[in-house]
Structures are given as structure tokens and as C-alpha cells.
Amino acid sequence: MISPLANKEVLLGVTGGIAAYKSAEVVRLFREKGASVTVVMTESAARFVTPLTFSALSGRPARTNLFDGYDAAISHIELSAKADIFVVAPATANLIGKAASGIADDLLSTTLLAVKCPVLIAPAMNCRMYDSPAVKRNIETLRGFGYGFAGPDEGPMACGEYGWGRMSAPSAVAEAAEAMLAHAGQFAGKTVLVTAGPTLEDMDPVRFIGNRSSGRMGYAVAREAARRGARVVLVSGPVSLVPPAGVELVSVRSALEMEAAVNAAAKDADAVIMAAAVSDYRPETVSHTKIKKGADETTVRLVKNPDILAGLGKRKRPGQLLVGFAAETDDQEKNAKAKLKAKRLDLIAANPVGGETGFGGDLNRLRLYGRAGHLLDTGVVTKAEAARALLDVIFDAMQGLSLK
Ligand SMILES: Cc1cc2nc3c(=O)[nH]c(=O)nc-3n(C[C@H](O)[C@H](O)[C@H](O)COP(=O)(O)O)c2cc1C
Missing domain, CATH: 3.40.50.10300 (CoaB-like)
Known part of the structure; x- marks a missing residue:
């Protein structure tokens, strides 16, 4: 069966959490399903996994800076206009908070504010952060915007604690993206x-x-x-x-x-x-x-x-x-x-x-x-x-x- 991701332009936002390494597998799965992937990373994310990894896996330069190469490369506006789906995996508490408040202070958050396509967020953070009233409120706000969520899952954390906040498996993120794309427009005209x-x-x-x-x-x-x-x-x-x-x-x-x-x-x-x-x-x-x-x-x-x-x-x-x-x-x-x-x-x-x-x-x-x-x-x-x-x-x- 042809994947709903086939021939789609995917923007993959990667933020600064331990789970950033899982996003390399997300890129690979998206490409395996026939999508073209542009990776946009935050500065923090680039401390966990190098942009080079994502450039090599996606076959396109991973973008990290709002201003660098603005004239030559694709701007946040072009990135957002071309995307069929914007997936943020992992999404830090920080990115979720910024998105809920409309803050646009780097390439990822600015592009997120400009997209019209479906947005899928895969939160990843320590269980106590995930349990905080601010994060709960911000996620509720993003659900209200119509954003989809993949996870987070329950399980052991990198810090040794156990609870809700682990990023979903890359295969689950890819499946959630497929489901969002498959359903978009299903009820058009109704x-x-x-x-x-x-x-x-x-x-x-x-x-x-x-x-x-x-x-x-x-x-x-x-x-x-x-x-x-x-x-x-x-x-x-x-x-x-x-x-x-x-x-x-x-x-x-x-x-x-x-x-x-x-x-x-x-x-x-x-x-x-x-x-x-x-x-x-x-x-x-x-x-x-x-x-x-x-x-x-x-x-x-x-x-x-x-x-x-x-x-x-x-x-x-x-x-x-x-x-x-x-x-x-x-x-x-x-x-x-x-x-x-x-x-x-x-x-x-x-x-x-x-x-x-x-x-x-x-x-x-x-x-x-x-x-x-x-x-x-x-x-x-x-x-x-x-x-x-x-x-x-x-x-x-x-x-x-x-x-x-
Ligand atoms: C080792 C380490 C691991 C971190 N893991 C996470 C995480 O899993 N989730 C999270 O929300 N923040 C995590 N943080 C904190 C973020 O990196 C920090 O909030 C940063 O400002 C996020 O920036 P960004 O959202 O622009 O990527 C971690 C920080 C460190 C030093």
C-alpha cells in the first residue's frame, strides 16, 4: 500500500532534548515511505546531534539559523509554504511553550507560526516537567489550535526516573504523521x-x-x-x-x-x-x-x-x-x-x-x-x-x- 507520506514535503523540527537522536530514525522512516524531508533544528538540538547527521540522512542541508544564508537558501516563509506536514520530534517543553504563546525567536518557532499544514508534535521531557501545570496548559492550547500529538509514552527516562514523558518510538511518530495526512480533507464540504x-x-x-x-x-x-x-x-x-x-x-x-x-x-x-x-x-x-x-x-x-x-x-x-x-x-x-x-x-x-x-x-x-x-x-x-x-x-x- 502506498504511504500517505509518499511524495509529501515533510518539515521535521528537532529540539534540544536527549531524544533528538531518535529523530535520525524518524527521518529515515519518512524517506523510506517516500517523503522528502527538510530538517529544522534549534540551537539546543544541535548540541545533542550534529546538523551533519540530519543533512546526510535527509539529503538536504539541515537548517538551524533564521538569519544565516537567508538570501541564498530557503527562508522560513518558503519552508512553511511548501510543507505538507510539520512534525516536531522531539518537542521540548520550551518549544511547546513558545508555540502555545506564539513566540517566534528562532527558525523552528518562526516557521511553525507560519505554516498552514497539519502539525504533529511528539513531546519528550522529564516526567515532572511533563506533569507541570504550565506544560499541561500549553499542550491543551496546542490541541485547541488543532495540532496533533504523538505520545509521549510512559517508561524509564534518560535521567533514571520513570513516568510519562518519553518520546514515542520513531515508528509511532511516522504512523501518526501518516494518519494525519490520510485524514486531512476527508470531511471537506461536510x-x-x-x-x-x-x-x-x-x-x-x-x-x-x-x-x-x-x-x-x-x-x-x-x-x-x-x-x-x-x-x-x-x-x-x-x-x-x-x-x-x-x-x-x-x-x-x-x-x-x-x-x-x-x-x-x-x-x-x-x-x-x-x-x-x-x-x-x-x-x-x-x-x-x-x-x-x-x-x-x-x-x-x-x-x-x-x-x-x-x-x-x-x-x-x-x-x-x-x-x-x-x-x-x-x-x-x-x-x-x-x-x-x-x-x-x-x-x-x-x-x-x-x-x-x-x-x-x-x-x-x-x-x-x-x-x-x-x-x-x-x-x-x-x-x-x-x-x-x-x-x-x-x-x-x-x-x-x-x-x-
Ligand atoms: C542533557 C539535557 C537534556 C535535556 N533534555 C530535555 C528534554 O528531554 N526535554 C526538554 O523539554 N528539555 C530538555 N532539556 C532542556 C532543554 O535543552 C532546554 O530547555 C532548551 O532551552 C531547549 O531549547 P529548544 O526548545 O530551543 O530546543 C535538556 C537539557 C539538557 C542539558
Whole structure:
């Protein structure tokens, strides 16, 4: 099979970490798969592996300086315009921080700011650095920009510690680059509507009924759909996440607001993916002033919220694909299949809530069911990986392949 990397222009950024030696193998793999590779190194990277190594392996001069040879050689603007994919492996905490802040103070970071192509980052650093709030925030910001990530992996570190932060194996970096290129443009011309997060049902100006949905799963789906070329409308309940780049964000609070936004956007959506955790009930009345503490016991009367998904199922246009999520603590398969049938869905993603997966965290496990039964079990994976698996299935379904 021809690799998606064949005949592609790859920019490989190498930064200053111990794992820089692994990038030599990344260059070799890219070339073996038919890509042309230009290596851009930071000054620190050149302390770990010489530019000569990368020049010899890539067959092109490895570039390190923004200013040297500016007139004669290819500038950062030309480099960025020609690239089909920009892979940074290894990516230091420093480079990740600079990219998240838009800092452009050397050839690599300046070129990164100028590219329009898909960007893949392979972080590599000590586990305590990787665990730092700054690095976590910066990675989240880059995910929001639509950057892809390969790794990092868990394992022993060069410094003797053990944990998360090792650069992924060169073969995994190459595979991630292939996947990004293969999927780019897959959903071009399609509109995908995604819902995410909780809905909050107000009782008074300071209190509400909500749920623990963080919005991470829906945001990962929206990000992946946008990355694959879809026009994405993301209807989101209140969350503290950076909206993915390029999506049309519609912020809502309550189930009623979400219903109105979803119904408006669903009219021209080719696929609707309902990952939001919509509150089933809302307080019957909302007090405009803060409810005062009084009796030892009190009662809040709840009324049912509209079933947004069922409403969409009833009005579904021919060719429109409707995907629901079923967050379940028990009887997952039975409940998910019943929901799929009752709401006239094409696909349902059942995910267990509790333990290491589901609400809040970064991991999830999706069991996908179509009308004819079980389609796929992702196992416990990151929400980004779960989103990729889900969109692979949705893409097949939109191609007219049956959802078996
Ligand atoms: C021996 C050694 C190993 C290092 N390994 C890493 C690493 O794996 N990841 C990282 O983020 N920084 C690492 N650093 C620190 C970076 O080299 C430093 O932050 C530098 O400013 C990064 O520059 P750059 O991002 O421009 O390449 C290491 C430093 C030394 C001296």
C-alpha cells in the first residue's frame, strides 16, 4: 500500500532534548515511505546531534539559523509554504511553550507560526516537567489550535526516573504523521454538528443543577472533525476548555438553550454528534433572587427537559447521520442499544462512567453500536484517540458503507 507520506514535503523540527537522536530514525522512516524531508533544528538540538547527521540522512542541508544564508537558501516563509506536514520530534517543553504563546525567536518557532499544514508534535521531557501545570496548559492550547500529538509514552527516562514523558518510538511518530495526512480533507464540504459539555439548570442567580461532564470528549470530536476538513459547529455547555481552532462555537447554558441552538444548526448538518450531557430535568421555577435559607427541609420541583436527540431523530433528513452518546454506569450494551432504537440513531457510542474513564479525565472507552449491532470497542484510550476511531466509523457510514 502506498504511504500517505509518499511524495509529501515533510518539515521535521528537532529540539534540544536527549531524544533528538531518535529523530535520525524518524527521518529515515519518512524517506523510506517516500517523503522528502527538510530538517529544522534549534540551537539546543544541535548540541545533542550534529546538523551533519540530519543533512546526510535527509539529503538536504539541515537548517538551524533564521538569519544565516537567508538570501541564498530557503527562508522560513518558503519552508512553511511548501510543507505538507510539520512534525516536531522531539518537542521540548520550551518549544511547546513558545508555540502555545506564539513566540517566534528562532527558525523552528518562526516557521511553525507560519505554516498552514497539519502539525504533529511528539513531546519528550522529564516526567515532572511533563506533569507541570504550565506544560499541561500549553499542550491543551496546542490541541485547541488543532495540532496533533504523538505520545509521549510512559517508561524509564534518560535521567533514571520513570513516568510519562518519553518520546514515542520513531515508528509511532511516522504512523501518526501518516494518519494525519490520510485524514486531512476527508470531511471537506461536510458540515458536522457536535454538542459537548454539561447543561446547567438554574435554580436562582447563584445555584444550579449540573453534571460532571467536562466537555473533553465532544471537544476532541469537534477538533478531529475540523482537522479532517469538516465545517464544524460546536454547541457547548459551560466548560473550561480552549475551543478548537476553526470551529464555529455556540455557547449555551441550559438544555432549552442547547435545544434551540442544535435545532438551528442541525438543518444543514451532514452528521450530528451529540456528546453533551444534557440535564434530563430542570427546576420548574427559577427564582430571580437568591433563595434564602429557611426550613430544615425543602423541595425543588423538577420538570422534564426536552429530549434533544429524540427530536432530531424524528426530524432526521435522508442522508443525515445521527450519532448519540450513552454514558452509563451499568448495563451499558442493553441501555445503549435501546437508546439507539428509541431515538432513531444511526450510531451510538456507549461509554462507561466511573473508574479511569468517562467524565472529567482524559481517558475514555467507546463501544460503538450501529443498528445491526456491535461495531467497535476502542479499549481504554485517550479522548483524542477515541474521537479518531469514532470519526473513522462516521466517515465510512457517510460514504454509504453500511453500519453493520
Ligand atoms: C542533557 C539535557 C537534556 C535535556 N533534555 C530535555 C528534554 O528531554 N526535554 C526538554 O523539554 N528539555 C530538555 N532539556 C532542556 C532543554 O535543552 C532546554 O530547555 C532548551 O532551552 C531547549 O531549547 P529548544 O526548545 O530551543 O530546543 C535538556 C537539557 C539538557 C542539558
